[in-house]
Amino acid sequence: MVNPDSAASSWVACDSCGKWRRLPKALVELLEDDAPWYCEQNPQASLANCDAPQELTNEQIDQEMESSEDEGGSEDERERREKRRRRPAVWQLITKNIYTHRERKMQDEDDIMICQCRRTRDGSPGCGPDCLNRMLNIECVEDYCPCEEQCSNQMFSKRQYADLEKRRAGSKGFGLFTKQDLQAGAFIIEYIGEVLEEEEYMRRKEYYIAAGQRHYYFMNVGNGEVIDACRKGALGRFINHSCDPNCETQKWVVHGELAIGLFAQRDIKAGEELTFDYNFERYGDKPMRCLCGSASCRGFIGGTQEINADRDFDEPEDASMDPEPIMVTEGEEDELLAAILDSNVGLADQEFDADVRKKLHQLAVKHKVPIDWESSDDDENDESKSSMDQIELTTAGKGDGDVVVSKPRQPPSRDVVSIPSSAWPPLKFKRRSEVDRRLDTLATSQGRLREPNTNNIVRMLRLFNLCDIASTGAPALESPVPGSRYLLKLPPRKEQQAKADEPAEPSDAALAEARKENGHHASTSEPAKESSPEAGEILPNGNASPAPAPRPGPCKPAHREGGLRQQDSDGRERERSRSKSRERERPGSTSHREDGELPAVREAVRFEPPREGLRYEERLGSSRELTARQRARMADLSLLLDVILKTNSSSAKKEFCRCGTLRQLQSTIGRCTGPYYSVILKKMLRVVECLPFTADDLHQTSSAHGSFADVLKQLSMHADAEVRNRSKDLLKKFPMSECSEGVQRSATAHDTVGLPPSSGRGGNPSSSSAFWGERGDRERVGRSVSRLMRPTRFSPAVDPITASPAPSTWATPPSTFSKKIMRPAYAPSPQYPMPSLQPAYSQDDPGIDYSPDKRWDAPNARFEAFVDYTVRHRLGKYTQPVHPNYITADDFSRLYKKIKHNVVEAEQKTFEDRRRNNMGEKPIERDKMEERIKTYVRETVKAHNLKKRMGLA
Numbered sequence: 001m002v003n004p005d006s007a008a009s010s011w012v013a014c015d016s017c018g019k020w021r022r023l024p025k026a027l028v029e030l031l032e033d034d035a036p037w038y039c040e041q042n043p044q045a046s047l048a049n050c051d052a053p054q055e056l057t058n059e060q061i062d063q064e065m066e067s068s069e070d071e072g073g074s075e076d077e078r079e080r081r082e083k084r085r086r087r088p089a090v091w092q093l094i095t096k097n098i099y100t101h102r103e104r105k106m107q108d109e110d111d112i113m114i115c116q117c118r119r120t121r122d123g124s125p126g127c128g129p130d131c132l133n134r135m136l137n138i139e140c141v142e143d144y145c146p147c148e149e150q151c152s153n154q155m156f157s158k159r160q161y162a163d164l165e166k167r168r169a170g171s172k173g174f175g176l177f178t179k180q181d182l183q184a185g186a187f188i189i190e191y192i193g194e195v196l197e198e199e200e201y202m203r204r205k206e207y208y209i210a211a212g213q214r215h216y217y218f219m220n221v222g223n224g225e226v227i228d229a230c231r232k233g234a235l236g237r238f239i240n241h242s243c244d245p246n247c248e249t250q251k252w253v254v255h256g257e258l259a260i261g262l263f264a265q266r267d268i269k270a271g272e273e274l275t276f277d278y279n280f281e282r283y284g285d286k287p288m289r290c291l292c293g294s295a296s297c298r299g300f301i302g303g304t305q306e307i308n309a310d311r312d313f314d315e316p317e318d319a320s321m322d323p324e325p326i327m328v329t330e331g332e333e334d335e336l337l338a339a340i341l342d343s344n345v346g347l348a349d350q351e352f353d354a355d356v357r358k359k360l361h362q363l364a365v366k367h368k369v370p371i372d373w374e375s376s377d378d379d380e381n382d383e384s385k386s387s388m389d390q391i392e393l394t395t396a397g398k399g400d401g402d403v404v405v406s407k408p409r410q411p412p413s414r415d416v417v418s419i420p421s422s423a424w425p426p427l428k429f430k431r432r433s434e435v436d437r438r439l440d441t442l443a444t445s446q447g448r449l450r451e452p453n454t455n456n457i458v459r460m461l462r463l464f465n466l467c468d469i470a471s472t473g474a475p476a477l478e479s480p481v482p483g484s485r486y487l488l489k490l491p492p493r494k495e496q497q498a499k500a501d502e503p504a505e506p507s508d509a510a511l512a513e514a515r516k517e518n519g520h521h522a523s524t525s526e527p528a529k530e531s532s533p534e535a536g537e538i539l540p541n542g543n544a545s546p547a548p549a550p551r552p553g554p555c556k557p558a559h560r561e562g563g564l565r566q567q568d569s570d571g572r573e574r575e576r577s578r579s580k581s582r583e584r585e586r587p588g589s590t591s592h593r594e595d596g597e598l599p600a601v602r603e604a605v606r607f608e609p610p611r612e613g614l615r616y617e618e619r620l621g622s623s624r625e626l627t628a629r630q631r632a633r634m635a636d637l638s639l640l641l642d643v644i645l646k647t648n649s650s651s652a653k654k655e656f657c658r659c660g661t662l663r664q665l666q667s668t669i670g671r672c673t674g675p676y677y678s679v680i681l682k683k684m685l686r687v688v689e690c691l692p693f694t695a696d697d698l699h700q701t702s703s704a705h706g707s708f709a710d711v712l713k714q715l716s717m718h719a720d721a722e723v724r725n726r727s728k729d730l731l732k733k734f735p736m737s738e739c740s741e742g743v744q745r746s747a748t749a750h751d752t753v754g755l756p757p758s759s760g761r762g763g764n765p766s767s768s769s770a771f772w773g774e775r776g777d778r779e780r781v782g783r784s785v786s787r788l789m790r791p792t793r794f795s796p797a798v799d800p801i802t803a804s805p806a807p808s809t810w811a812t813p814p815s816t817f818s819k820k821i822m823r824p825a826y827a828p829s830p831q832y833p834m835p836s837l838q839p840a841y842s843q844d845d846p847g848i849d850y851s852p853d854k855r856w857d858a859p860n861a862r863f864e865a866f867v868d869y870t871v872r873h874r875l876g877k878y879t880q881p882v883h884p885n886y887i888t889a890d891d892f893s894r895l896y897k898k899i900k901h902n903v904v905e906a907e908q909k910t911f912e913d914r915r916r917n918n919m920g921e922k923p924i925e926r927d928k929m930e931e932r933i934k935t936y937v938r939e940t941v942k943a944h945n946l947k948k949r950m951g952l953a
């Protein structure tokens, strides 16, 4: 018999007397893991002491839990689930991921990686399999790819999806089918949805379980985030699992964000169902029985054979008769539809009222979805029923029973939704990170590549994409989705937790510790899973990937709705396993995330500065304080670097060089300016030292604005002596003079217009002043202190492009050219921070001739010197021949003068205007100026080139 209470309660053993007490589930969820619990804490007074007898015998408790599990909860709950199942799913088609807890990252121009491909003469597609970006699963960026419109490596951004359709796929419900033949390796579609952070993911998961949802649409995207395509998504949400799949998922970097794409694993014929191996390791109670029907079916979804050997399965319900899901578009959304969509994920504030039910009904009619959810919903109020009957008569209009109007299901009652995530206590759980797990298939227990072939090396290098040690983006200022209100209500942090998360510079030991905390297993010898480590992990059944090995011990995990269930009747055993069982049972404690991820996410939210109004130093300041999440990513990075460092084979080392190690390092180093990163920086430099790179490799431009040598030049001014010395040594080891002619030419053009020349050309590379060139260089580009400081008179303001008077708001670029490259405002140009912002460097570098001021009261001579320097610096980057927006030296001189003039004049005008209008003095802030100049330069160059192409310049 099912105890109706069992659904809402859990059993907890007293740490003093060992008796089992029934507690409300919500309360159990609030208990701290492993914290003692005593009878006195029981809210039920009659049982709040150890002398009170146990309410049921151990056997009865077991029985109750068992029946609760078998029956799937209380009558009410089953009924609710039943109703829910009859209601058609409503989901919204979206075209790009929606970030629920932060803003989309904005990619800085400097962070854009430029491939080495060239336009083809015959107009055939560029950026093929050899494209370094493609190899590393990084999309080229429009306007920045040397192949320009020929680039074929922008499949995600350009939504080059295959022709697909959703159809019934038997008991699995609906599935995704291709309408065209697909070749092995073809990009099929992006898995799109709402990107959730840990807390919201756990809240939804719990909601789905409570609501008895049959299908789950979670996909682990990496860096601690999960995509949920349940409420909003694209056709990719219909892809089913198969143990013998024809597709695989891959994680790509698209405009600086991770994206998951579905790719054909083999040739696929039109009409075939598309499937991939969900590749998640089950955790929690039960694996789900797989219905893929393939000859090699493992029998279950998730988990390994060993883990599942003696376990029951969650028998999936037959979904072949699922009502047709209703797809709505973004344009269709109104308040009522929003309420329906919100209810899918447990975010609706209120129960379905008559209007919402009516809306659902209208949608069903409009989309010709047979409606049969009313028939057994007896508690529907009459008013709404009659109004819907009317709709049936008037709008369904068929009258032949095709559209069977029935009651809309009862809305998900809030009481089945577990407590809001804001009430969850901080969780501590050990988990291995995604990078660590993925390395299992690639590396040995000693952390060496198992088979250092090209394929594995590339797969290993792609893992760098998952090590985002910069912050993950500013939290959304306004909640973009209703659910995000949950996200920012963070639970109070415990002292201890706060201490653990205190920012600190990680020492080598700390990195090792972080790895341990992170669950990194140096000794893991068993590959956790066989399938492609490139695959995203879809997380059906509410179960996220991946689980640690099942906990030993006699304790069988409790049913989620019920409470603890024990296999033995020994009280001590129970006591020991109580907290563990509870942990498994509690939302989130079974998360797929690595250890510390949840507090880390909280910390990320906590520490993340708001986007606006930040000082430049603060924005660089991801370097000032590391969040737990950053430390976890850093530990991942450290693991990857170890794999390279442990490689002995010289051919493998060469492959590491060829396959883009330097590019991955360059983009990573770009995110770690500042003292807290020195340990990881040293390790990255050691990697560069140990691989057989050439001078060309180091001096070749690979990001939109420079080469690895440029990064080294910056690092050679780092506050940490070892970082400085290693960088200088590398520059000395790979002088420009040893580069091939082409690379030299490119770098010379770069240097002559304002960027620090390379160490190889005269001067002593180990002396920091060498990075600012020999005297000759400086004279040639006019960057002597005296010239910079000299007040300059400017001609009347003219727009450098149109030759018309410049607008007073000069920083506003012409709208046609204002396509904004997405970039994180809080992590600007890390490769090329303005030297003056790093005062520690200036002591070492007497050769730097720029204005060190942080603000100016008026556009005075020092301000002009700053503008002069900044314009040269920013504009100079476009003179590299490999830059897609390349400008010639002549262009440079013309644009430089005009831009500088316009900037200074506009500021002078603003200043004068304020004074004339008695508006008070407002200092000119350096950091803002830098941003504005940068934007202005970029847009001006683009406009200039466009005009040139059109023959107007």
Ligand SMILES: C[S@@+](CC[C@H](N)C(=O)[O-])C[C@H]1O[C@@H](n2cnc3c(N)ncnc32)[C@H](O)[C@@H]1O
Residues within 6 Å of the ligand: 171, 172, 173, 174, 175, 214, 215, 216, 217, 237, 238, 239, 240, 241, 242, 289, 290, 291, 292, 301, 316, 319, 322, 538, 540, 541
């Ligand atoms: C991403 S959804 C796929 C679309 C889903 N079939 C639908 O009708 O909306 C994943 C869910 O489909 C079901 N599913 C997918 N593959 C399955 C399989 N091989 N065996 C059983 N159920 C499967 C599970 O319910 C899983 O949670």
